Amino acid sequence: MISKEEALNLILNTVKPIGTETVSLENSLDMVLADDIYSKDYLPPFNKSAMDGYAIKSSDTTKENLTFNIIKTIKAGDFFNGVVNNGEAYKIMTGAPVPAGADCVIQIEKVKVNGSKLTVPENLSEGLNIIKKGEEIEVGQIALKKNQCIRPMEIGMLASLGYSSVNVYKKPVVGLIITGDELVDITNNLTLGKIRNSNEHTLKALIAKTGAKSLSYGIIKDEKEVLKNSIKNALEASDIIITSGGASVGDYDFTSQVLEELNCEELFSSVAIKPGKPISFWKFNNKYIFSLPGNPLSALITFEEFIKPAIEKIMNKYNKKELFPVMLGDCFKGKTGRDKYILVRIENENGKNVAYKIGSQSSNALMTSTKANGVVILPKESNKANVGEFLYGKYLF
Amino acid sequence: MISKEEALNLILNTVKPIGTETVSLENSLDMVLADDIYSKDYLPPFNKSAMDGYAIKSSDTTKENLTFNIIKTIKAGDFFNGVVNNGEAYKIMTGAPVPAGADCVIQIEKVKVNGSKLTVPENLSEGLNIIKKGEEIEVGQIALKKNQCIRPMEIGMLASLGYSSVNVYKKPVVGLIITGDELVDITNNLTLGKIRNSNEHTLKALIAKTGAKSLSYGIIKDEKEVLKNSIKNALEASDIIITSGGASVGDYDFTSQVLEELNCEELFSSVAIKPGKPISFWKFNNKYIFSLPGNPLSALITFEEFIKPAIEKIMNKYNKKELFPVMLGDCFKGKTGRDKYILVRIENENGKNVAYKIGSQSSNALMTSTKANGVVILPKESNKANVGEFLYGKYLF
Known part of the structure; x- marks a missing residue:
């Protein structure tokens, strides 16, 4: 029997990411970047107005002259190719490109307009209400670093930079093998000696919450060959396998025997934790197997303490949880x-x-x-x- | 302009759940029960052995007699219809029903077995290692209360009780209307004056994290009739509508006008928060509309502070977040x-x-x-x- 700290360390030192894959931006939420993301653009791509207002030359505003001729309106999405001259003002909408020659924007709320004449309240300073080209990021700079988790804001940043897909650490497929001849399916009536299969459903929900995919083999009979075939199949199709039940010393607890016969390597077989002591952890090439006892609280606690960290390690998002x-x-x-x-x-x-x-x-x-x-x-x-x-x-x- | 506390209170007092629906157990994760759940069974449904061991009569263990005849084995899932007599022991596996007559189970690790003879180390007490029928819950008792959020353990409990589907508060459909003639789609090159649409993607991710469904109408042109038609369509198909952009005082900011023309009722139009001040909140029958400014941080912050609580109120899972x-x-x-x-x-x-x-x-x-x-x-x-x-x-x- 080892301590829970030793068990967790063994898991974290054994489990490795299983590779990376390219997913659509939408599917990348809560996954972890496998590459640095470089910007191929300036953000913003032009000097942008931060306000609805008027674009003018700041040097053009003097005590003597606070009045300008309004030439035209520049909407967001427009691009005005000309140059702003002395004495001219261009009405400009939030997000629109500030025209060449102008170097400040005075807010619409602060001016007086009389026909085509604009009067500003005071001298204006260069750069007022302008978001400079490349202020957020420049071409060739790193926007997001490898190993960063993709949250809603990273999704927004990636969209801004034109990434409709990204390379992320793969999520594991977690195979579920539920044993126990006392178990019947959820919709069955309870005949004598039977209880319903709950661990399959609890574990699927726990797996869903980590972002991994579950692949359930349903209730497997307490027969050695049947169990062996199921585990063989699961080893083909899954990255992590969880067996529930059959982990103890009873006459029909075959899991350990079967895993040994399949040449899986046992890394630990019992942990000083209650509930959950009979948990064992095995490795087969780059597949990892957790054998859990069948009782529900053991499954819940050992999943949180040991299996979730393993899943997170594969997805490169493990963080020590602070108690x-x-x-x-x-x-x-x-x-x-x-x-x-x-x-x-x-x-x-x-x-x-x-x-x-x-x-x-x-x-x-x-x-x-x-x-x-x-x-x-x-x-x-x-x-x-x-x-x-x-x-x-x-x-x- | 109102304070953020007033704004949040207005939202919480206005938004109501939009009804309940029956979903499969698998799809009920993180939703909230709309009914009390009663148990139709005893859990466990029989006196159950908590250990691999031997079932005997406790009164049968005396200083003079600690040896018994092993009659047969009861596996989990079996049901033995007979009665345990004095001098008899039944080998029993964890989870198996304790046979009538027996009232304790001695662990396999603590006994000596010689052929068909079992010797126990000491007098045993009644109830040892037996989980009594109905110890967890009895027929007719409330297992889970209305308004409880369904987490992995509630999923397990519902499965134990034979519920393959449950009645929960509906999740809202959140319609997304992204305006701004400066916006181009994520895969487009940036031509002069354009930036990429990021808010749609950020908002979809934010909505996904709440468990609600998003329904995006894509980028809508800054033309009043186009915007009006999109909002009309969204009012048909969504429970909450988020518009992004067009919320300010610019010449092409039509959102407020359009919502007024559609007879939506404005509940607030500006909040003393930075970023996010131009947010407005509207109601149309049992539909709720949030008009957000187009800049990304405003969308992020106002979603978290105002829209997420509205979604959670509909799903009946709003909890004040502690700062x-x-x-x-x-x-x-x-x-x-x-x-x-x-x-x-x-x-x-x-x-x-x-x-x-x-x-x-x-x-x-x-x-x-x-x-x-x-x-x-x-x-x-x-x-x-x-x-x-x-x-x-x-x-x-």
């Missing part, structure tokens, strides 16, 4: 020897985070998890934490 | 009169959040936004905040 101190509003207990992940409701009380009990922490109690918005961690050396004490915790989703 | 104090690592300036949203990089330094400058805050500078991970707000009454002072702020995405 924060949470004050206990209830007393929490557990056996020493494992880090106990306790599902709680974290309330914000006068700026303090306070954690409250929400129900049974039995690793089967999915019901409890629906009342939780966070977890606190009772460390392995500790068997109790009292009201008012602090534990490290975090929010879930 | 937190951020220490300034640089000095920030701005004119009084409006709340200035300053894009910054927030660094965590020894547990303190410190905000640093990242570049031009001109409302055109999309480039700046790609270097930001947060905003700080320099309040309207303030024109400067120095290094070491605190402002309220938050992370972006």
Whole structure:
């Protein structure tokens, strides 16, 4: 049994990106750039008016002369090829190119207009209300760096620069193999001894939230050859495989045997965490396999702690999540020897985070998890934490 | 001009959910339940073994007798109809139903087995390693309450209870109308006076992140009748409409005129916020229209502050976002009169959040936004905040 820190380090040191791919801009949201993005244009591509107003020469505004002849209007999208002369003003709309000769724009709200005569209130300074050509970026400069995550603003920047597709780190396909002869599909009635398959659905949702793709093989019978064939198929079609159930020491827990027979390499087989202790992690060429116990809370916690980081590592977007101190509003207990992940409701009380009990922490109690918005961690050396004490915790989703 | 608090309150008091719909469990992730969910089953549906081990009668374990005859094995998914008698032990797998007569399960790791003889180490207590029928939930109890957001654990719970579809609050369709004769499509070369359309792509990404659907009408010419027809079409097909550009006082800013002519009701027309001041908010029956200025940072900030809350209100998942104090690592300036949203990089330094400058805050500078991970707000009454002072702020995405 290794510590959760050792387990996470083993995962992060083992898992590597699986390559890059070119995707449309729309599909690049929340993925990570695999190349530096250079600008092929000046942004803005011309001296641009930041206001609706009048473009004039600033040197033309003197105490003696604050009145100009309005020559014509330049709309956004227009381009006026001529030059602004002394005594001339061009009406100009926000976003329109400032004509040659003019070097300032006076806002429409600040002027007086009488027929074709414009009067400005004062001397104007060079550059007023003009966004200079290339002020945002120049041709050949790096606009976005490799390894940057693509958020809505990066999407906007890429569109501005004319990129309708980009090269990003691939998202993994996560194969799901759900075992357990006690499981029936969601729409079935519960006959004697059966329960419904919930882990498949929880795991699909967890995978969807990471941005990866899931590929489910449905409920697989607790028979060694059947399981072996499913895992073989999944190894062909997936980058990460999650098996649920069959991870323990029971007579029908074949997962480890099967993975060994398929020449997968076991990197760890048990972690000092509760729930989730029987998790094991395997490697087969550039494929990664997580074998999870079948109970729902174990699946939830081990996914968040170990599988999500692996997916993020592949997508080159792993960031260590910061835990924060949470004050206990209830007393929490557990056996020493494992880090106990306790599902709680974290309330914000006068700026303090306070954690409250929400129900049974039995690793089967999915019901409890629906009342939780966070977890606190009772460390392995500790068997109790009292009201008012602090534990490290975090929010879930 | 109203304050941003008044604007947000007006939006939240005006916007109502647009109804509910039944979606498949898979599509319900991050939506909000429109009904209470009752359990039609006991969970677990039978007394379930929490361990791989042996089921016996606890009263049968005495100092004199710790040895039992192993009768048969009960796998998960099996159901044994008989009764466990004195002196008998049934091997039982995790998740299998505990047979009648037995009231405890001793873990496989703790026993000795010799042929068909089982020896347990000590007297066993009733209930040991048994998850009682209905311990998680009983028939007729409420499993999940109306208005609860469906996260991965709620998906798991709903699957356990046999719900393959659920009734949720509808997500809105958000129509996008991008105006500006200076705009060309992303793949076009920049001819004189033109820039590329970025707001459409930024807004689509922002909408995607809320879970709503976007419906874009592309770039609409700065002609009143063309704009009017587009808005008419959008009012048919969308629940929320966002117009970008044409919101100001320029000669080709027709949006307000058009909305008035279409009998839309204006709820506010200008907000004391920078960037984003020209935003206006309109209502037409149960449709909501946001008219945004065309510059990219205004679109980004006003979406986050006003449109996202409206979308969340429709989906019944609006939660006030908490701002937190951020220490300034640089000095920030701005004119009084409006709340200035300053894009910054927030660094965590020894547990303190410190905000640093990242570049031009001109409302055109999309480039700046790609270097930001947060905003700080320099309040309207303030024109400067120095290094070491605190402002309220938050992370972006």
